[in-house]
Amino acid sequence: MKINRVKTLAVKEWREILRDRLFLSLAFVVPISMMLVFGYGIKMDVENIPFAVLDQDRSAMSRDYLHQFIDSRYFDYQGDVENEDEIDNLIAGSKIRFAIIVPPKFQETLLSGRPIAVQSLIDGTFPFRTSTSKGYVAAINNAFNTQLLTAYISQKMGVTAEQAAAFMSPIKIQLRYLYNQELRSIWSIAPAMMMFILLMTPPFLTALGIVREKENGSIYNIYSSTVTRGEFLMGKLFPYVVISCINVVILWLIAIFAFGAPFKGDPVFFFIASVIYVTCTTGIGLLVSLFSKTQVSAMMLTVVVTIVPAVLYSGLLVPIASMDAASQFEAHLFPAMYYTDIALGSFLKGIGVEELWTRVAALLLYTIILWVISYNLFHKRVKA
Amino acid sequence: MAMTGKELLQLGRDTVLVCAVLYLFTLDIMMAGGVKMDLNQGAVFVHDSDHSMASRELIYRFQPPYFKLSGEILNEKEGIRLLDQGEALVVLDIPPKFQQDLLQGKPTAVQVQVGASNTVLGTLAASYSAQIIGQYGFDVALQRMGLTGEGLERVPMLDDRHRVWYNPNQKDAWFMSISELLTVITILAMMLPAAAAVREKERGTIEQLLVSPLTPMQIMLSKVISMTLVILIGTAVSVGFVLYGFFEIPIKGSLPLFFLVTALYTFAMSGLGLFISTISRNLAQAAMLVIMIMMPIILLSGAWTPPEAMPDGIRQAMYLSPLYYYIEMAYGILLKGAGLAVLWDSLLGLTLLGSVMFMFGVGRFKRQFE
Numbered sequence: 103m104k105i106n107r108v109k110t111l112a113v114k115e116w117r118e119i120l121r122d123r124l125f126l127s128l129a130f131v132v133p134i135s136m137m138l139v140f141g142y143g144i145k146m147d148v149e150n151i152p153f154a155v156l157d158q159d160r161s162a163m164s165r166d167y168l169h170q171f172i173d174s175r176y177f178d179y180q181g182d183v184e185n186e187d188e189i190d191n192l193i194a195g196s197k198i199r200f201a202i203i204v205p206p207k208f209q210e211t212l213l214s215g216r217p218i219a220v221q222s223l224i225d226g227t228f229p230f231r232t233s234t235s236k237g238y239v240a241a242i243n244n245a246f247n248t249q250l251l252t253a254y255i256s257q258k259m260g261v262t263a264e265q266a267a268a269f270m271s272p273i274k275i276q277l278r279y280l281y282n283q284e285l286r287s288i289w290s291i292a293p294a295m296m297m298f299i300l301l302m303t304p305p306f307l308t309a310l311g312i313v314r315e316k317e318n319g320s321i322y323n324i325y326s327s328t329v330t331r332g333e334f335l336m337g338k339l340f341p342y343v344v345i346s347c348i349n350v351v352i353l354w355l356i357a358i359f360a361f362g363a364p365f366k367g368d369p370v371f372f373f374i375a376s377v378i379y380v381t382c383t384t385g386i387g388l389l390v391s392l393f394s395k396t397q398v399s400a401m402m403l404t405v406v407v408t409i410v411p412a413v414l415y416s417g418l419l420v421p422i423a424s425m426d427a428a429s430q431f432e433a434h435l436f437p438a439m440y441y442t443d444i445a446l447g448s449f450l451k452g453i454g455v456e457e458l459w460t461r462v463a464a465l466l467l468y469t470i471i472l473w474v475i476s477y478n479l480f481h482k483r484v485k486a
Numbered sequence: 487m488a489m490t491g492k493e494l495l496q497l498g499r500d501t502v503l504v505c506a507v508l509y510l511f512t513l514d515i516m517m518a519g520g521v522k523m524d525l526n527q528g529a530v531f532v533h534d535s536d537h538s539m540a541s542r543e544l545i546y547r548f549q550p551p552y553f554k555l556s557g558e559i560l561n562e563k564e565g566i567r568l569l570d571q572g573e574a575l576v577v578l579d580i581p582p583k584f585q586q587d588l589l590q591g592k593p594t595a596v597q598v599q600v601g602a603s604n605t606v607l608g609t610l611a612a613s614y615s616a617q618i619i620g621q622y623g624f625d626v627a628l629q630r631m632g633l634t635g636e637g638l639e640r641v642p643m644l645d646d647r648h649r650v651w652y653n654p655n656q657k658d659a660w661f662m663s664i665s666e667l668l669t670v671i672t673i674l675a676m677m678l679p680a681a682a683a684v685r686e687k688e689r690g691t692i693e694q695l696l697v698s699p700l701t702p703m704q705i706m707l708s709k710v711i712s713m714t715l716v717i718l719i720g721t722a723v724s725v726g727f728v729l730y731g732f733f734e735i736p737i738k739g740s741l742p743l744f745f746l747v748t749a750l751y752t753f754a755m756s757g758l759g760l761f762i763s764t765i766s767r768n769l770a771q772a773a774m775l776v777i778m779i780m781m782p783i784i785l786l787s788g789a790w791t792p793p794e795a796m797p798d799g800i801r802q803a804m805y806l807s808p809l810y811y812y813i814e815m816a817y818g819i820l821l822k823g824a825g826l827a828v829l830w831d832s833l834l835g836l837t838l839l840g841s842v843m844f845m846f847g848v849g850r851f852k853r854q855f856e
Contacts, residue, residue, distance in 0.1 A: 128774035139782050150794040195828040196814055212642040219645040226653030227817045229661050236648055237613050243646040250642050272588055273623035274595040275616050279602040280569055287605040310770035394502045397769035398681040402506035405673060446603045453570050
């Protein structure tokens with residue numbers, strides 16, 4: 103392998119990228135705009151859930167109870183309904199996500215010291231939202247129950263309200279959130295987005311860059327030249343890795359300055375790990391390009407092998423720990439997961455080489471395997 | 487018509503492309519269905535300084551599906567290490583004299599440390615832990631009052647009963663697989679027509695078409711129709727084999743309506759695809775542009791995040807995303823069994839937005855021939 107030849111090829115590729123102004127600007131604009139759109143757009147917090155109430159009691163107590171929902175910032179009160187059929191329609195049309203039905207004689211039953219069932223109807227189309235809404239409803243009901251029981255106990259046992267309240271909840275919960283005390287979702291999303299964008303864009307650029315030569319036929323110039331396989335791949339891909347490394351820095355700066363995410367780890371370690379990661383994802387693009395003859399199929403294949411694992415198997419939306427065994431296994435097969443750990447660890451947890459070296463090693467191994475496979479699959483001869 | 491046939495033939499020859507499309511419509515959706523959004527067996531480690539009946543009873547309440555007891559640790563440092571490594575999600579710290587304090591009615595405190603590097607998971611874990619501990623305290627209090635079983639019949643209490651509609655067991659697979667299908671349709675509906683148009687440009691075969699007696703409208707329609715057909719077939723395969731066959735989603739609404747809506751949506755998106763093809767000179771550019779346009783459309787649709795949680799400005803912008811209407815109707819028809827009576831406003835929205843987008847794409851496409 104001669105460095106000179108690699109250099110020449112890299113310069114040639116670099117010129118080609120530079121000349122295609124749209125391509126060049128997209129190479130930088132796409133990652134940045136994706137970062138901004140996602141950063142400001144993804145919000146997993148379930149808030150302002152629209153709901154309606156069906157109050158069949160219309161007593162002071164039922165109003166008091168329902169106000170706990172209406173006043174909550176988690177819910178968005180959409181009004182009263184007259185009967186259950188109306189609820190059906192509202193939920194079917196997604197105008198509300200759940201409804202609460204207070205039965206007749208709500209106040210009378212409770213005042214006479216008997217339990218009563220309150221029903222909530224919840225839209226189950228989005229299970230994550232469903233379970234969160236269910237949790238909120240349960241929390242409000244519990245609070246109301248504590249109120250009821252406190253009053254009941256203080257009356258029955260003849261103690262003050264404070265004593266009764268202490269009696270009702272003997273265990274205090276000291277909750278501490280580590281790494282992200284204020285639970286700002288943007289802090290978690292920004293590092294995860296770096297993973298996502300750096301997984302998607304490098305293979306796209308690379309695969310299209312190579313397949314374009316194939317489709318235009320200019321690759322025959324390479325085939326017939328004295329350049330070896332290794333030299334071609336190195337020279338061809340070097341510019342793309344450089345572009346991605348620049349993107350790493352840009353995205354890192356956006357995460358810190360635009361989104362205010364804290365960076366507690368070691369920047370040098372993080373940068374080295376990121377370079378390995380983009381080399382790895384560039385390798386994915388290379389592999390894809392070897393399998394496809396046309397740019398369309400290169401595009402489709404890239405979508406398949408990157409977007410899907412990036413969204414589903416990286417921990418971006420769905421934590422690895424909550425997947426079933428099969429999905430967890432699949433997640434380990436993609437590089438995204440390891441880099442998510444590295445990014446979150448470096449940003450939020452402030453951990454470095456000591457704790458994360460296994461992840462870096464996995465990425466490195468992945469990279470080497472990808473490049474070796476591609477090297478062996480890349481032939482300078484056209485199959486007869 | 488002959489042109490439509492030609493487009494289909496051309497597509498069929500590209501084996502990799504056909505395989506990729508097929509993969510997206512089947513295996514990919516199956517994989518997506520396997521993903522769970524809820525907290526599932528979050529790892530709990532316990533630092534129990536009491537080792538009493540009461541502490542054990544509390545610990546054993548951390549059970550699947552939400553939690554999984556992963557072990558006991560001897561000091562706090564160990565807990566921090568496990569949280570750093572991501573091996574523990576929750577570390578529970580039970581103080582000494584926990585049981586004694588409970589029995590004497592003295593207040594006591596349990597420390598819960600939650601790793602919140604993933605805020606969704608952190609929030610869920612915290613709220614479930616708080617529920618478990620709160621319920622335990624509640625039960626202890628009731629026991630001390632001698633109120634168990636029958637006794638509870640004579641206490642004023644709310645009984646929280648909920649009924650979940652459309653997806654009574656809250657299977658994530660039902661939601662995720664449909665969501666993935668819609669995403670796949672979105673990607674393909676833009677990518678395929680854009681690619682088909684740009685390819686002609688790049689190869690120079692578009693000149694051949696220009697000198698032929700075909701009008702630009704015919705050239706373009708043939709591309710859009712053939713790609714729409716491909717997508718509809720893929721969707722049919724997906725709905726039949728994956729959604730209904732594999733995940734056993736009860737398809738409640740009318741399938742013809744669903745396919746009609748899908749065709750409408752595909753047309754709308756292909757308008758965008760054609761627009762992209764006019765401003766890009768080669769496929770690489772087209773691909774980048776597709777991603778650029780696709781991301782906000784998906785993001786603003788509520789496919790991944792609940793629309794109510796979006797900030798106000800973005801919520802208004804959602805009305806500009808065609809996927810927003812399509813999602814509303816797709817879930818409405820497939821899961822809720824809703825008909826036109828309920829969905830007419832979404833259909834109207836999609837039709838209006840779709841016609842504008844399609845006209846726009848057509849206009850741009852025509853102009854490049856002049």
